[in-house]
């Protein structure tokens with residue numbers, strides 16, 4: 001059988017046919033193709049074909065862009081086609097549906113205008129089996145082509161899958177080859193080449209080559225596409241994850257590390273650290289950068305960097321070194337304290353002249369509430385320096401001063417570095433409060449660390465364990481405070497210039513209250529000055545009835561309570577000014593807590609009022625002794641410190657040595673126990689200054705002679721009865737004054753200390769300076785009451801009964 005399409009045209013030889021030039025496309029036999037036709041020549045050709053037998057030759061232009069082709073511009077192999085349909089469109093356009101019949105060779109161009117007319121030549125026929133089954137090779141070729149083509153369809157995605165169904169139904173090799181060729185999107189030349197291959201077997205082979213090549217390209221495209229997509233997916237995924245991390249961090253209140261690192265870098269730059277610290281900070285920052293942001297270690301590093309960059313490495317306030325201005329400020333903030341202020345000004349003046357920051361550390365010593373802190377504050381104000389304070393009370397661990405190493409959980413720098421940061425300048429005034437309250441234990445001695453802080457020779461390189469780099473403290477002005485000088489560790493005390501503040505008299509307290517405390521508290525409570533009036537008597541009542549202190553801290557608190565009550569009354573619409581009188585005090589603050597007894601007229605046997613110096617200032621101290629039958633034991637009860645027990649022993653020995661003089665049997669201790677008791681509770685009563693008081697009480701108890709009730713005494717005593725000087729004279733005298741004592745016995749050698757005691761107090765208190773125990777007893781012991789004396793044991797009857805309040809004369813001084 002010949003491969004002859006079943007159409008009516010048997011032979012084309014010598015038949016003239018119109019030709020339609022195709023641009024950029026090929027129409028294969030056995031395919032139906034729509035064409036849009038607009039060129040004049042083409043329209044004419046179609047019209048001609050329509051009037052004849054609807055046959056037309058389709059030949060592709062070698063170059064699609066030529067609008068008006070010559071015969072040379074057309075391929076010589078074309079397709080004979082039948083016009084199936086023709087639609088006229090507006091503006092002379094035509095829509096045609098053509099069906100390829102068979103390939104033809106253009107033999108000659110008969111005419112070119114108004115349309116191409118050609119004579120075509122039959123192409124030699126190729127004998128092929130009717131169906132593929134008869135020729136396995138063809139069969140194989142066809143299957144292979146279909147196979148390749150179906151892959152092509154899948155990969156190219158340009159062709160609908162139905163194309164395959166149509167193709168798979170075709171069993172003629174020729175038709176199959178043309179149908180598939182028509183579907184490929186390949187270059188025009190390739191298609192034209194396929195059209196020009198007459199032998200279907202060759203055409204199938206060529207088709208296989210073309211499709212394989214296409215498949216390769218498509219596969220490559222697919223891979224490229226896949227790679228690109230993977231790349232895109234990856235970056236998209238990363239982007240997405242990053243966004244999520246950001247969102248999570250935001251939720252957790254953290255921020256993005258990269259911006260954080262930049263922030264720290266900027267902070268380090270701005271902090272202007274010394275080289276050592278800057279290098280340390282930078283290396284830590286590099287470490288931080290490498291850590292995952294959530295790591296526990298990162299938190300530690302961040303904290304550390306915050307500390308390093310938060311310190312005022314290079315920030316300083318400018319000093320005002322003006323002694324006159326300082327004097328003005330000290331006076332403005334404090335009443336009285338003349339000597340103290342003078343000492344402070346001298347200290348500042350020396351500092352100014354020597355222009356040195358090195359030098360002794362100022363130490364303000366005195367009971368609570370006497371203005372130590374506020375003096376230090378005024379010093380800072382007068383120098384225009386920043387002020388920070390921290391308390392050393394209860395500090396027992398070196399790390400509190402010097403910080404913990406960073407390896408500790410929750411480690412922090414020590415209090416010194418913390419204060420510096422709080423101050424925000426590297427030359428603040430730092431007040432170290434209660435330096436006498438430091439203790440030390442197995443965790444290390446804080447006082448040695450403190451020594452390094454305070455020592456001008458060492459503190460320019462102060463090493464904090466946490467910081468790991470040194471900080472220069474040499475510009476810091478350290479001031480310390482203490483209640484009792486004796487409790488300050490000796491090496492520290494050596495480096496200090498001590499200024500003692502004793503305590504105030506009632507008159508001074510009254511002035512302080514009027515000038516400072518009341519204005520301060522009224523303002524703090526939102527009251528105007530004219531809204532409250534507190535009379536002097538009321539203030540004095542506050543001082544005597546509601547406070548018992550050397551300073552004015554409780555007084556300030558009491559005034560604050562009064563202001564609170566007054567504020568309430570003002571708000572409730574009471575008429576102002578609110579007058580606070582002595583009587584209204586009781587309704588405001590309750591009944592007075594303290595009663596100052598009037599001069600004790602009650603003279604008692606064996607009871608002596610001593611004077612003690614405690615950390616709260618001076619205080620009175622009641623010493624009681626009774627003699628009971630026994631075997632000479634010395635019984636000590638109450639709050640007696642070790643030193644006081646020794647004093648009691650000494651007093652006992654001394655009395656034994658003068659037993660004869662006292663007129664008591666020399667063997668009194670063999671038949672009697674002596675019980676010494678110090679009832680007044682809480683205050684520690686250490687110190688030997690109760691010596692004369694103990695001795696007097698013992699003498700009184702043994703002789704049964706009463707002791708003057710309005711008398712107080714202080715002084716140390718030797719075994720031979722000499723009275724030795726003691727400390728804290730002003731405090732003790734103020735305490736005696738507060739307790740309404742009339743007469744005070746003081747060691748003669750303490751005469752110089754009376755300078756510090758306000759004159760008005762000296763006038764009201766009779767101060768007797770004593771040198772020997774004889775004198776003490778002469779002042780203290782009253783004669784034996786008459787009636788009692790007669791009833792007494794004869795061993796005590798030696799005491800001259802009619803003598804005033806004197807002491808027996810010494811035996812070697814004949815009467």
Ligand code: ADP
Pocket residue numbers: 333334335336337366367368369370371372373374375481512516517551552553556
């Ligand atoms: P300290 O540090 O000695 O315990 P503070 O300095 O805290 O005492 O003083 C307690 C209060 O008393 C402060 O409000 C202070 O201003 C005030 N104060 C103490 N002494 C005086 C004074 N001489 N003049 C004015 N106010 C004083």
